[in-house]
Amino acid sequence: MSASKKTAKRTLLVTSATLLSAALTAPVPAFAAPKPSPTPSATPSATPPANMSTVGGERLGKAGTQVNLSDGVPVIPKDISARSWIVSDAESGDVLASHNAHWRLPPASTLKMLFADTVLPKFPKTMEHKVTSAELADVGAGSSMVGIKEKETYTVHDLWLGVFLRSGNDAVHVLSHMNGGVAATVKEMNEHAEELQALDTNVVSPDGYDERGQVSSAYDLTLFARSGLQKKDFREYCSTVTAKFPGETKKNKQGKTVRGTFEIQNTNRLLAGDSDVSVYQGIAGVKNGNTTNAGATFTGVAERGGKVLLVTVMNPSEEEHNEVYKETARLLDWGFKAAGKVQPVGELVAPQGAAGSSPQPGSTDGNTGSSGEAGGGSGKTDGSASPVANASAKADGGGIGVALGITGGVLVLLAGGAFLINRRWPLPELVRRRR
Numbered sequence: 001m002s003a004s005k006k007t008a009k010r011t012l013l014v015t016s017a018t019l020l021s022a023a024l025t026a027p028v029p030a031f032a033a034p035k036p037s038p039t040p041s042a043t044p045s046a047t048p049p050a051n052m053s054t055v056g057g058e059r060l061g062k063a064g065t066q067v068n069l070s071d072g073v074p075v076i077p078k079d080i081s082a083r084s085w086i087v088s089d090a091e092s093g094d095v096l097a098s099h100n101a102h103w104r105l106p107p108a109s110t111l112k113m114l115f116a117d118t119v120l121p122k123f124p125k126t127m128e129h130k131v132t133s134a135e136l137a138d139v140g141a142g143s144s145m146v147g148i149k150e151k152e153t154y155t156v157h158d159l160w161l162g163v164f165l166r167s168g169n170d171a172v173h174v175l176s177h178m179n180g181g182v183a184a185t186v187k188e189m190n191e192h193a194e195e196l197q198a199l200d201t202n203v204v205s206p207d208g209y210d211e212r213g214q215v216s217s218a219y220d221l222t223l224f225a226r227s228g229l230q231k232k233d234f235r236e237y238c239s240t241v242t243a244k245f246p247g248e249t250k251k252n253k254q255g256k257t258v259r260g261t262f263e264i265q266n267t268n269r270l271l272a273g274d275s276d277v278s279v280y281q282g283i284a285g286v287k288n289g290n291t292t293n294a295g296a297t298f299t300g301v302a303e304r305g306g307k308v309l310l311v312t313v314m315n316p317s318e319e320e321h322n323e324v325y326k327e328t329a330r331l332l333d334w335g336f337k338a339a340g341k342v343q344p345v346g347e348l349v350a351p352q353g354a355a356g357s358s359p360q361p362g363s364t365d366g367n368t369g370s371s372g373e374a375g376g377g378s379g380k381t382d383g384s385a386s387p388v389a390n391a392s393a394k395a396d397g398g399g400i401g402v403a404l405g406i407t408g409g410v411l412v413l414l415a416g417g418a419f420l421i422n423r424r425w426p427l428p429e430l431v432r433r434r435r
Helices: 003-020 108-122 156-166 169-178 182-195 218-228 232-238 323-338
Strands: 082-089 094-099 128-130 153-155 242-251 257-265 283-291 295-304 307-316 406-413 419-425
Touching: 082 218, 082 323, 094 323, 108 156, 108 169, 108 182, 108 218, 108 232, 108 283, 108 295, 128 156, 153 156, 156 169, 156 232, 156 242, 156 257, 169 182, 218 283, 218 295, 218 307, 232 283, 283 323, 295 323, 307 323
Parallel strands: none
Antiparallel strands: 082 094, 082 307, 128 153, 242 257, 283 295, 295 307, 406 419
């Protein structure tokens, strides 16, 4: 196919995705100045559009739950209240089940996965940067913060710990300014989303802060996670439970200028645990979010018995504490039971230009099997960062003390731009199974 025809086809895809979202919100192509959360009239409708994107398969564009039920396939948990969710195999790209997978909804801080996948390769982690007041001036009111102070110097490593562990919008804005400014970073993020074929996504603010027109989908967030997790630093940051973060430079009682540290903990409750949520066995990341307009959002990756699953959950209607993590855990449990038994309903597409990728929607029709259900610090590796809470145990119960890696035919994005199969996608070396 000629380059001009490919470009024309690509343009039609983007135009189609934009038109389908008109009932939800009007896209905003550039960064808008921080403002209060959108009024109720600006929030998405209570029901998904009748027609959604079919990137990854025709079934994924349908409203309601899509799953191929057959003998031996467990039923989807009935206590899932999220507006949208998707369960997929991170290695093969098979979508095992979904619910309104392409519904364009506010993403909250799960959008930081796209930010990291776009910006993280730009700067070495040992690079130091002195923060200016201008770099913090455009952080939205009420944002989650890690506690960055102007006129203090931080390493890039410190800043990324702030992004992943505390979902710090202050860290995002500092990195964005280092990257040429917020507007330039937003532009790059939108371009990268298109490259990944994440056509439901429109970035307005790099941190996921509520902005009119800022949308993504469970499908797109899963694409961001899958792409980001192929980067070693991304895997290590998103799986870190606790770390020491530089504090403010002050004079101590002896009059000596010192700079202490304070501990930050990952807000991913399946990784760090909470009073009503246990650390999920095999969890290895990825990112959570919560804003007034988006509600709670979360994408998680976990490995058990040689299977690596990605689950994204967006905006549960059930208001129980930590509900987004509880629903994610139920879907992960289902996915591990169903893996190898259930026929996929679609696929996670490869990026544009990758070997074997197709820019056309519906590249996999997913219509095999029965019909689906309807409705329903310093930058040093000095041990200052605590390991991920939990690696996997083998399915036979034998378990392993140290998870050396996620094995299998995982897709790895190489520098040459091609997706190759049969490459290892290792968990961070610090991963330990909590006994």
